[in-house]
Amino acid sequence: MANYAGHMSKRLTGREQEVWHAWKRAAEMVRMRVGADITAATGLSDGDFGVLTRLVDLGEGTLRQNELAESMGWHRSRLSHHLTRMEARGMVKRHSVDAGVQVRITAAGERAAAASRPAHAAAVRRHLLDLIPSEDRASLVQLLETIASGPDS
């Protein structure tokens, strides 16, 4: 564990803030730029793309609405409003099942997801992968995995 000066202080120190702000800004910028490129290329919003690709990749086309909400990190009501709009555009269908709602991708949704993959790959390369020097890649992945595992691992 690193030992930061000012660890007990009630506000982040200047040096701590530097790390935190760089982290937040990079995360937010990559997320926004990748989303904007996909939208420009395909008309899908960030949320549309997230829903469609999760249905395909995690659920082979079908997920419970609450599983989908959890995997997106979205509040149930936010996802529900979003799915209502996607359903109106013919991309997904919802069905009541015992004690829940199942979300299924339509043929049109599958086509939109498939068509968006190349734009997604290009955007991830442009806005993240190409900016990481190859010699730093392995150590960055290791650090990111440590961070993702969290303090209790």
Add this chain to the structure above:
Amino acid sequence: MANYAGHMSKRLTGREQEVWHAWKRAAEMVRMRVGADITAATGLSDGDFGVLTRLVDLGEGTLRQNELAESMGWHRSRLSHHLTRMEARGMVKRHSVDAGVQVRITAAGERAAAASRPAHAAAVRRHLLDLIPSEDRASLVQLLETIASGPDS
């Protein structure tokens, strides 16, 4: 610029996906865990905390609603619904001004923001800063700043 094998392929390669998923998972986990700790300590949601601290830090208590939406990376309508709920809880007030809406923090909102700072500092340390070995900190900040600057810088 790094040179990735399969750079022209239409899907991310396995090694590219490894970096991308590690990045997304770390970003998402830190965001969720910091938010959860603040909520547990103060009752403020991630969004409440974001609104209150931006009003204080960026606007000395007052911001245009569209500036606030932009700085949070939120859609206007999402922020508007959120502010309606915060206004009902007495944390902010909105005023129409020429061609827009101004959002002002209340005294109760200021107290909530101030009370949440120690929980925020502790959460950022626990879920991010303490997981970065001190000797890696400077190079990580540099890499994050390169990524945040983007491909066109």
